Amino acid sequence: MKILVLGQGAREHAIVKALVRTGTAATDIIAAPGNAGIALDVRCEPGLNPNMPLDVVKFALEHKTELVIIGPEAPLIAGVSDALRSEGIAVFGPSQAAAQLEGSKSFAKEVMAAAGVPTGMARECTTIEEVVDAMDEFGAPYVIKADGLAAGKGVIVTSDRDAAIDHAMKFISMGILVEEFLDGQEVSLFFLSDGHSVLPLTPAQDFKRAFDNDEGPNTGGMGAYSPLPWLPEGFVEEVEEKVALPTVQEMARLGAPFVGLLYCGLIITKRGIRVIEFNARFGDPETQVVLRRLNSSLSNLLYKASTGHLEGVSDPEFTKDVAITVVLASEGYPETSAPNRPIYGIGDAEAQGVEVCHASTEKKVDDNRDALTKEDGKESLIATGGRVLSVVATGKDFAGARAQAYAGIEKIHLQGAHYRKDIAAKVSEPRVAN
Ligand code: AMP
Ligand code: GLY
Secondary structure, rough: OOOHHHHHHHHHHHHHHHHHHHHOOHHHHEEOOOOHHHHOOOOOOOOOOOHHHHHEEEOOOOOOOOOOEOOOOOHHHHHHHHHHHOOOOOEEEEOOOOHHHHHHHHHHHHHHHHHHHOEEEEEEEOHHHHHHHHHHHHHEEEHHHHEEOOOOOOOOOOOOHHHHHHHHHHHHHHHEEEEEEOOOOEEEEEEEEEEEEEEOOOOOOEEEEEEEHHHHHHHHHHEEEEEEOOOOHHHHHHHHHHHHHHHHHHHHHHHOOOEEEEEEEEEEEEEEEEEEEEEOEEEEEEHHHHHHHHHOOOOHHHHHHHHOOOOOOOOOOOOOOOEEEEEEOOOOOOOOOOOEOOOOOEEEHOOOOOOEOOEEEEEEEOOOOOOOOOOHHHHEEEEOEEEEEEEEEEEHHHHHHHHHHHHHHOOOOOOOOOOOOOOOOOOOOOOOOO
């Protein structure tokens, strides 16, 4: 099956690796724009902008693409799925309208209310006075959310009243959601959806804070692990029944069927499961561990979902082996961006048995090189900021997988880079909430 993967992060690299591992020929995959790491595995098309619907359609038609997999949210919001679908091309990724489940937190709350999905109480606010009233109603810690896409920076959870109000002022033009604070363990659980039926993948936990012991600012995610041995029996079935299926059914009822990946961001509170957010795409870095454990054919599952034929497909199979991923971030992430810097040692890391999924890397050709002697040594890899890569390790148990992941990441050299040392350090019991 000829597949086009849109995106350029470690998530897309993990998708590409999982496609190949579960049976798709590497020569049948193109990634656009891709990155320096993805280009080592499959053909990349750096010139194709994944957010331009007409360009993507033209490229997909020219290359006889049978399935387009959309990684990030931006192409969804830009309507790339709609454009592809209207040309009859199978696409794994919801329409612009259905992607509002991620794009608008107030829309997601309305859908949850209509579908009876358990979530935190929230107030929609358009003025700072309303924000302050809602803060007083719910009390501290305050949870303030920008009501739109804010590159992972839209949410603050703080007991500092001034910081909460400052955050609200920054995003008030988008609208603000003030939510009750929910205390408990966070779990990410992905479902494939064909618009009416859903199939669960396997639970993972993300480490959102920048530093060890869940300290520091929220990030896109600094690491993840799967499975979660401390989850109660029947958890996946409960989320399917109470969250994923009613949400997908409500979206169909609204005339905006959700075809793609429904990312359920959950908190397990003393009063039961609560949804804290939906995303309309695979999570990053959870995908790196979830798909690393997948044994079933990924292309088959995504194609079935994209073409409305999930019903009757058996649940995807996952290895019992555990997987962990540790993210290497550039200096200053998430608050400041670092200059482009060379990165070394990825081959040495891979020699430790880890898989390296690239995010912000580029190949740089030394301008002074002799055009006739195109030795590889003259090309260097540079990190372009943000989250740079994800190191993924598997093992029979977490102690082994952790040892391998950290042995790998220690081989990588990037000036000023940082990573968390406590990913999956305690997996026999839930991590203490921050
Ligand atoms: P979101 O982008 O909505 O997932 O929020 C980012 C992070 O803020 C989540 O992963 C949680 O760690 C935290 N968070 C969001 N909503 C709540 C809430 N109602 N109570 C406690 N923490 C929350
Ligand atoms: N890791 C969180 C996300 O992908 O949104």
